[in-house]
Amino acid sequence: MxxxxxxxxxxxxxxxxxxxxxxxxxxxxxxxxxxxxxxxxxxxxxxxxxxxxxxxxxxSPDNLYSYEIQEGLRTKRIGKNIYYFEEIDSTNDYGKIVAQKPFEDGDIIIAESQNKGRGRFSREWVSPMRKGAYLSILLKPQISFEKITRLTIITALAVCSALEDHIQKKVEIKWPNDILINQKKICGILTEISGEVDKINYVVIGIGININLDIEDFDESLATKASSLKIETGKIQNRKEIVQKILSIFDEYYDDFLNDENYESIIDEYRKKSYLIGRNVEVRIYNNDSIRARVLDIEKNGALKVELENGEIRDLLSGEVTL
Ligand code: BTN
The missing domain is CATH 1.10.10.10 (Winged helix-like DNA-binding domain superfamily/Winged helix DNA-binding domain)
Incomplete structure (x- = not known):
């Protein structure tokens, strides 16, 4: 009513x-x-x-109420149910709670602020009230584990395309899934999976976008590395429209993903938007070792193809890259 x-x-x-x-x-x-x-x-x-x-x-208020987002959203699966919070610890953590009971593929958890927003490598994700978009997409794809990296690929690409379309500026992807504008991080993605060897129970894809954050919202340590759409464009951006765009584009990619369609063109698009190809980088791999390398390509399975200083070619499936 x-x-x-x-x-x-x-x-x-x-x-x-x-x-x-x-x-x-x-x-x-x-x-x-x-x-x-x-x-x-x-x-x-x-x-x-x-x-x-x-x-x-x-x-109308600048709130990401479920009915505001669902209004005009023409998706097949994504966002049929949206759990909205003014404040929450972490939308990814709430996603894991929702996943304990039957849920629909594509359910969304969204919050105006997070007090325990998490990033990769257990870092904090700064989530001030009504300044960003903090959301998690809950999925239950019946696929094999090795295809999970594709979900990361399509999420990064969906966010990148949506932001590019919205602000009409170049937006790039820093492997595996950081989104950059003018070489500064605007969005991070945290994918978490629960499953057994041959069965995926659920996947939570957390997306954090710095939309209307001001410079003062970032810690000093982040000030040179992170930015927001507002800072980069000089304008307050419409959070609802951005979220709707991301969900619509993701919905199409996810449909292709489930039907095993168009992957070649998706990975090609990801390569085109890749910030790292051709650059010399340092890669921190999970045992905390660092290697210097030149990025050659993104492989079809989502791996980063690099050439080490001794000429050895390696495919890295995960890690963190600095320049
Ligand atoms: C990263 O780049 O390190 C990933 C950041 C992911 C942040 C988002 S915000 C919504 C969701 N909830 C969380 O606690 N984290 C993700």
Whole structure:
């Protein structure tokens, strides 16, 4: 009911809709309508109310409410259920709780802020209130373990394409899944998996995007490495539109992924957007060793193909790269 009334108010922003009209359209009492209006106002919607005329929506809040994101979202699987939080420890951790009960492929957990946002290598992910997008996509693909890296590839590509389309600036992918603008990190992706050798129970893909963060929001140590869309474009960006774009593009890639289609063109696209190909880098591998190498390519399985200083060619499946 709330969503329906909100939709009608949005469609008629230039006129007042009377309580009587709304109660007839939705077959409820005028008190019920009034309660919904009050609830919407509490959620941050600015609704003018005038005696004899009724209600008019003046402004919507900058919140990533589930019904705001779902409005106009034409996806096959992604975002059919969205769990929304004003504040949470970590959307990935909540994703793992949701996954303990039956859930639908593509359920989303989203929050306006996180107090224990996590990044790769157990780092903190700075998640200030209403300044970024912090979300997790919960999936249960029936696939083999070796194909999991493809999910990382399609997520990075979906975010990269959505951001590029939104801000009309060059956006690059730093293997495996950091998203950069002007060589600074704008978005990070944390993929976590639960499963046994031959069966995947669930995958949680956490996406953190620095959208409207200001320089002061980053720790000093991050100031030279990280940035936000607002800093890079000089404009406040619409968080809802960005999230919707990412979910729509991801939905298409995920459909291809499940049907084993178009992977060649997806990996080609990933290569084109790759920041590292041709660069000399230092790679920290998981036992904390570092190797210097030149990046040659991204392999079909998502591995980073590098040439070591002694000429040896290696495929790295995971690790962290610095320049
Ligand atoms: C990284 O680059 O290290 C990955 C960062 C991932 C951050 C996102 S924010 C939403 C989700 N919840 C978390 O706690 N982490 C991920």
């Amino acid at each position: 709330k969503e329906k009334i909100l939709k009608l108010l949005k469609e008629n922003k230039t006129e007042y809709l009377s309580g009587e009209y709304l109660s007839t359209v939705f077959g409820v009492s005028r008190t019920a309508v009034w309660k919904v209006i009050k609830q919407l106002q509490e959620e941050g919607y600015i609704i003018q109310s005038k005696t004899k005329l009724g209600y008019r929506l003046v402004e």
